[in-house]
Amino acid sequence: MRLRGQTLPLSEPPRDAKGQLVPHDHQDILNDDGLIRRIPIHWVVPDEKSPTGRRLSSEAFEMSSAEMGGGMSLDIEKLIVETGKDVAAHVTPHPWVGAVRVTAGLLRGYALQVGYSPQLDNPYHAEAWGTLSKKTSKKIRLASTWVVEIEGCSLEA
Amino acid sequence: MESCAAFSSFDTTTTGAAARRMPGLERLPLKTAFVIQHDWTEEVLVRLSELMQLPVGWDGYRAKPLSRENAVFALSLLSVVMDQSKPLPSIVPTVSGSVRIEWHTLRGDVELRVNRPNSVHAWFSCVDEEEEPEVDLTFDFKIVSAWLDEIKGTNVAIERAAA
Numbered sequence: 001m002r003l004r005g006q007t008l009p010l011s012e013p014p015r016d017a018k019g020q021l022v023p024h025d026h027q028d029i030l031n032d033d034g035l036i037r038r039i040p041i042h043w044v045v046p047d048e049k050s051p052t053g054r055r056l057s058s059e060a061f062e063m064s065s066a067e068m069g070g071g072m073s074l075d076i077e078k079l080i081v082e083t084g085k086d087v088a089a090h091v092t093p094h095p096w097v098g099a100v101r102v103t104a105g106l107l108r109g110y111a112l113q114v115g116y117s118p119q120l121d122n123p124y125h126a127e128a129w130g131t132l133s134k135k136t137s138k139k140i141r142l143a144s145t146w147v148v149e150i151e152g153c154s155l156e157a
Numbered sequence: 158m159e160s161c162a163a164f165s166s167f168d169t170t171t172t173g174a175a176a177r178r179m180p181g182l183e184r185l186p187l188k189t190a191f192v193i194q195h196d197w198t199e200e201v202l203v204r205l206s207e208l209m210q211l212p213v214g215w216d217g218y219r220a221k222p223l224s225r226e227n228a229v230f231a232l233s234l235l236s237v238v239m240d241q242s243k244p245l246p247s248i249v250p251t252v253s254g255s256v257r258i259e260w261h262t263l264r265g266d267v268e269l270r271v272n273r274p275n276s277v278h279a280w281f282s283c284v285d286e287e288e289e290p291e292v293d294l295t296f297d298f299k300i301v302s303a304w305l306d307e308i309k310g311t312n313v314a315i316e317r318a319a320a
Contacts, residue, residue, distance in 0.1 A: 040216050042208075045247040047261035057249045057259060058268055065253035065272065073218055095217055134268065134280040134291050157261070 008123055009079045013116040023071065023129035026116040031105030034077035035114065035126060036091050036147050037061070039098040044150060050157035060100070061137040061144075063129070071117070071127035077101065077147075079124040088148045090124075098150035106143055110136045197239055197246075204248045205232060211250060221254030230274040231256050238302045244309050265308035267301065269294075283307050 010028040015021055029035075043057040063072050080087050091099040104114045112130035119125045132140075144155055208223035215222065235246065235258070249257040251270070258269040265283035272278065277294040281304040292300065 038217060042211075042215070042250050045249060045259055045261065047266075048263045049261060055261070057247070057257060059249045059251060059257045059270075062251070062257075062270070064251075068219065068253050093217070095215060134278075135289055 008118050009082065010076075010116045010118075013118070021069075021115070021117055021127075023113055023127075024115040025108070025113040026126070029076060029104050029114050029116060029126060031103060031108060033104045034101045035074040035104055035107070035128075036077055036087070036099050036101050037072070037074055037144070038091050038096040039100065039150065040095050041097045041150075044097075044153050047154075047157045050154040052152050052154045054153045055157045056100070056141055056153060056155060058134065058137050058141070061132065061140045063132055069127070071115075071129045072132075073117075074114075074126040074128060075099075075122070076116075076124050076126050092148045097148075098153065099147040100144040100155065101147045102140060102144045106140065110140065196241065197235075197243075200245065201232065201235060201248065205256075208248065208250045208256065215250070216252050218252070220250070220252035223250055223256060224254045226274055227255040227271055231258060231271050234258075234269070234271070234277070234298055234301075238298050238305060242309060243302075243305045260305060260308060262308045265304075267304045267308060269301065279304075281307075 013021055013026060014024050039060055043060045044054055045057045046053060047055040063070055075091055077087060080090050107114050107128050112128045114126060114128050117125050117127040141155060205228045209228055211222040214220060244260045244262050247259045251257055255271045260267045268280045270278040275295045279294050279301060280291045282289045
C-alpha cells in the first residue's frame with residue numbers, strides 16, 4: 001500500500017469518495033500495541049494534588065472537534081521500532097516536549113475505535129475516535145505511562 | 158454588566174498597559190464584552206493573548222490558535238464565575254481554536270471545555286463527593302461558581318498572593 005509514492009507499513013485505511021479518511025478500527029493494530037500520545041508544553045497544568053505540583057491537562061486525552069476530524073492523534077509504537085528509529089526522538093520533535101503510551105486495547109475497552117491514519121510526514125500515525133467522558137479521559141490518563149517524561153509533571157492526581 | 162466607572166478605570170489603566178506589553182491583546186474587544194475589575198484578570202488576559210498568537214499547527218498537527226470570539230467568551234465566562242476568593246484557573250488551548258479552563262486544588266477539580274461561545278462542557282470533582290457531574294452549559298454559569306466555592310480554600314496561589 002502506498003501514500004503518494006510512500007509504502008505504508010499497514011494495510012490502507014478506509015476512505016470516502018473524496019479520499020478522506022473514515023473513522024474505523026484497524027485490524028492490524030493489535031490490542032497489545034503501544035500507542036503514543038505526543039504532549040506539547042501547553043498541556044501541563046498546576047495541580048495541588050499532584051505529587052510534583054503539575055500534571056497533564058485533560059486536554060491531552062480529548063477528541064478534536066468534528067471540523068478537525070473528531071479524532072485523537074497517536075503514533076503506533078511498533079511501526080517506529082520496526083524501522084529502527086529512536087521512538088523517543090521520533091515523537092518529541094518541536095513543539096512536543098513529552099509523550100505518553102497507552103495500549104490500543106485500553107482505548108478499545110472504552111468503546112473507542114483505533115484506526116490507521118498515515119500522514120505524508122508520519123506513516124506511523126494513528127487516530128482514535130469515539131466519545132470520551134471526562135471520567136474516561138481521566139482513567140486513560142491514569143493508565144498511561146511516560147515514553148518521554150516531562151520533568152516535574154505527574155500522570156497522577 | 159457592572160458599572161461604567163469600573164469599566165472606565167480598567168480600560169484606561171490595566172488594559173492600556175497590558176496591551177502595550179502584550180501584542181495582540183488589543184485585538185480583544187473588551188469594551189463590548191464585560192467589566193474587568195479583579196486581580197486575576199491581567200494573568201488571564203496575558204494567557205489568552207499568548208494563545209491567540211499561537212501559530213497554526215502549534216500542536217505539531219493542524220491545531221488552530223485561539224479565536225478572538227472564543228477568547229472573548231472565555232473572558233466573559235470568567236468574569237461571571239471569578240472573584241478574588243476563587244482559585245486562579247489554568248487556561249489550556251484546544252486544537253480546535255478554543256480553550257479548556259481548569260482549576261485543580263487539594264479539595265477538587267473544575268474543568269470547563271469551551272467548544273464555542275455558549276457551548277461549554279463542564280465537569281466537577283470534589284474530595285467530599287463520589288459523584289462527578291458533567292453538564293453542558295450555555296450562558297448560565299452559577300453552578301460553576303458554586304463548584305469553585307467548594308474547592309477553594311487551599312489554593313497555594315491565593316495564599317502566596319495574600320502573603
